[in-house]
Amino acid sequence: MAPMTTQTLQRPAAPAAPRSPVRRLRSRLARLAGGAAAAASRLSGRGSGASIRGQVMLRLDPDALATLLQGRRIVAVSGTNGKTTTTHLLAAAVRQGLGDQAHRLVTNADGANLHHGIASALSRSPRADVAVLETDERVVADVVRLGRPEVLVLLNFSRDQLDRHHEIKALGRSWRNALEAAGEDGPVVVANAEEPLIVWAAQTARRVVWVDTASTWQQDASLCPQCGAGLARTQPDPETGEGGDWSCTGCELAEPRADLRVRDGEIVDADGRRWRPDLQVPGAFNVGNAAHALAAARLLGVGTEDALAGMHTVTAPAGRFATARFGDTTARLLLAKNPAGWAEALPLATTSTVVLAIDSAAADGRDVSWLWDVEYEQLAGRNVVCTGPRAVDLAVRLRYAEVEHQVEPDLARALAGHPEPVDVIATYTPFQRLRRMGGV
Amino acid sequence: MPSTPEKVHVALVYQSLLGIYGDRGNATVVTKRLQWRGFEPVLTVVEPGDPLPQDAHIYLIGGGEDAAQISAARLLRADGALQRAAERGAAVFGVCAGYQILGRSFTVGEHDQVTEGLGLLDVTTTRGPQRAVGELLGTWSGADGEARHITGFENHGGWTTRGPDAEPFCTVEVGIGNGDGTDGAVNGTVIGLYPHGPLLARNPALADHVISLGLGGRELPPLDHPEIAELRRQRLAAVRPGR
Numbered sequence: 013m014a015p016m017t018t019q020t021l022q023r024p025a026a027p028a029a030p031r032s033p034v035r036r037l038r039s040r041l042a043r044l045a046g047g048a049a050a051a052a053s054r055l056s057g058r059g060s061g062a063s064i065r066g067q068v069m070l071r072l073d074p075d076a077l078a079t080l081l082q083g084r085r086i087v088a089v090s091g092t093n094g095k096t097t098t099t100h101l102l103a104a105a106v107r108q109g110l111g112d113q114a115h116r117l118v119t120n121a122d123g124a125n126l127h128h129g130i131a132s133a134l135s136r137s138p139r140a141d142v143a144v145l146e147t148d149e150r151v152v153a154d155v156v157r158l159g160r161p162e163v164l165v166l167l168n169f170s171r172d173q174l175d176r177h178h179e180i181k182a183l184g185r186s187w188r189n190a191l192e193a194a195g196e197d198g199p200v201v202v203a204n205a206e207e208p209l210i211v212w213a214a215q216t217a218r219r220v221v222w223v224d225t226a227s228t229w230q231q232d233a234s235l236c237p238q239c240g241a242g243l244a245r246t247q248p249d250p251e252t253g254e255g256g257d258w259s260c261t262g263c264e265l266a267e268p269r270a271d272l273r274v275r276d277g278e279i280v281d282a283d284g285r286r287w288r289p290d291l292q293v294p295g296a297f298n299v300g301n302a303a304h305a306l307a308a309a310r311l312l313g314v315g316t317e318d319a320l321a322g323m324h325t326v327t328a329p330a331g332r333f334a335t336a337r338f339g340d341t342t343a344r345l346l347l348a349k350n351p352a353g354w355a356e357a358l359p360l361a362t363t364s365t366v367v368l369a370i371d372s373a374a375a376d377g378r379d380v381s382w383l384w385d386v387e388y389e390q391l392a393g394r395n396v397v398c399t400g401p402r403a404v405d406l407a408v409r410l411r412y413a414e415v416e417h418q419v420e421p422d423l424a425r426a427l428a429g430h431p432e433p434v435d436v437i438a439t440y441t442p443f444q445r446l447r448r449m450g451g452v
Numbered sequence: 453m454p455s456t457p458e459k460v461h462v463a464l465v466y467q468s469l470l471g472i473y474g475d476r477g478n479a480t481v482v483t484k485r486l487q488w489r490g491f492e493p494v495l496t497v498v499e500p501g502d503p504l505p506q507d508a509h510i511y512l513i514g515g516g517e518d519a520a521q522i523s524a525a526r527l528l529r530a531d532g533a534l535q536r537a538a539e540r541g542a543a544v545f546g547v548c549a550g551y552q553i554l555g556r557s558f559t560v561g562e563h564d565q566v567t568e569g570l571g572l573l574d575v576t577t578t579r580g581p582q583r584a585v586g587e588l589l590g591t592w593s594g595a596d597g598e599a600r601h602i603t604g605f606e607n608h609g610g611w612t613t614r615g616p617d618a619e620p621f622c623t624v625e626v627g628i629g630n631g632d633g634t635d636g637a638v639n640g641t642v643i644g645l646y647p648h649g650p651l652l653a654r655n656p657a658l659a660d661h662v663i664s665l666g667l668g669g670r671e672l673p674p675l676d677h678p679e680i681a682e683l684r685r686q687r688l689a690a691v692r693p694g695r
């Protein structure tokens with residue numbers, strides 16, 4: 013990679029614009045009220061309080077997010093899958109780069125990535141001037157507009173919770189418009205070159221660092237987001253290790269030349285230099301996440317060696333890949349929220365007994381039709397336990413996949429009594445319950 | 453059960469364009485239910501640019517985003533195989549956008565662009581007063597005339613008006629469907645319905661009805677799966693609290 017940046021990590025952020033005494037007082041009261049609500053929530057055992065803190069704050073001071081974003085150097089991380097892990101990898105890289113000034117870093121490590129979650133994290137570290145923010149896809153445009161991030165990481169874009177945002181193209185358009193409106197003040201985008209919708213959305217950015225993660229998932233993109241024509245793809249070549257690429261049959265949109273590529277577990281730059289990230293989080297897709305995090309860290313001014321050393325320290329971001337005890341059972345927790353996420357998680361589940369937990373609360377998506385886009389057939393021959401409120405929907409899917417299984421809707425009972433370690437794959441809501449039950 | 457398995461040809465139409473909600477599940481259900489009865493299902497997954505098979509017994513069409521739906525409708529009109537299939541009495545089963553494509557016309561997108569459908573069902577779809585998102589519960593009279601529930605999940609912006617030649621497929625108790633208390637339409641061996649995705653997984657009698665239509669009305673031996681009955685019981689309980 014050519015020298016990516018003239019930035020240095022030590023550069024302080026531009027100071028925030030001065031505010032009137034009345035607005036300062038309102039911000040302060042909102043922060044205090046948010047803190048009180050969070051404490052009450054923690055005491056009653058309802059959760060970390062991050063979300064309620066932000067909600068109370070934004071109700072009392074609607075400008076709180078804009079105010080809190082000011083005066084910081086910001087990296088926003090978004091995409092359908094992998095944002096929490098990538099945020100942790102990037103934060104660890106930046107922390108390593110900051111050395112004894114690590115207190116200058118703020119991040120929403122708990123995965124609370126909507127307006128109030130981001131506001132909550134920022135309010136707790138008013139003096140931290142470097143912010144690595146996991147950002148929900150629906151909040152990206154606002155963060156670009158209000159926070160003027162230096163770097164925006166766009167990982168991937170796939171079907172997720174279509175009952176809520178039914179058209180993923182509209183989200184891509186919101187990113188594209190926000191980047192266009194930001195113009196020369198906008199972020200440098202670190203983006204996945206393999207995803208047509210991301211490439212189209214990032215076209216309006218002032219500069220893009222393209223990453224090729226050698227992903228095999230392409231079921232979500234068949235039409236050109238620019239002109240609607242079909243996309244032509246060349247298949248990856250296992251002999252040479254070259255990834256496939258795509259181009260539109262109707263316009264000029266095509267896969268851009270990558271600045272960073274992932275090949276055989278290594279990150280390779282345009283000059284052919286290679287790094288093998290020594291990650292403690294599993295799976296090829298996490299090497300792809302690390303490539304995005306490395307590019308973003310370098311844009312901020314973190315050295316490559318520091319970035320890789322920092323990323324090595326990440327083990328279980330917000331409980332993902334954590335191993336926990338449930339009575340006598342030892343279980344590793346994997347999160348999968350949509351078909352692309354399941355395609356990544358299923359090959360990682362290698363234990364002879366696998367527990368699959370399905371729910372359809374708002375955070376999971378109320379529609380479980382996606383179960384039929386997951387290749388559960390690959391579990392044939394294993395002991396599969398279906399659990400969670402939609403266990404029977406999964407059981408019917410497994411019946412048609414001809415995979416033997418048991419049904420135990422209760423999470424605690426489904427996890428009880430396994431003498432050998434088990435891998436658990438869960439959708440969002442049961443995953444969070446399992447984290448609490450297992451204390452991770 | 454036949455001694456040499458009888459081949460039954462199933463075509464899944466434009467999976468990459470019209471498969472957004474797990475709609476391929478309907479093909480999984482149909483082929484497995486054939487296989488479990490001793491038939492030899494042959495599944496063709498047709499992608500845009502490839503011609504549809506001319507000789508399939510059953511054609512399955514799913515849902516998709518606006519641009520994909522318009523593309524698919526144009527390609528299917530040019531291909532012509534579905535019209536010929538309906539004429540020769542093959543089963544044509546569409547859900548969600550696939551249902552709208554089987555009708556006379558539909559409007560999608562911010563500008564209410566009107567696109568011509570295949571005209572196999574006498575229905576017209578225009579933008580509804582609200583988006584229909586959620587569980588749907590309906591009742592149809594099965595092939596044997598017995599009333600049966602339809603349970604599924606719908607997610608569509610268009611509402612559908614039936615013309616004089618369209619029979620509704622079912623009445624709607626919970627959800628929106630066509631928007632007039634009914635859902636879907638049927639004309640001979642062509643059926644369209646709003647609930648998307650693996651609708652046939654939740655409704656095995658409907659799955660067998662589609663298979664039977666594709667086999668010229670042949671009766672099929674029953675298949676008993678307690679898990680599917682339990683799933684239907686749970687979904688009904690979920691949309692009928694207190695009953």
Ligand SMILES: [Zn+2]
Nearest residue numbers: 236239260263
């Ligand atoms: Zn194009």
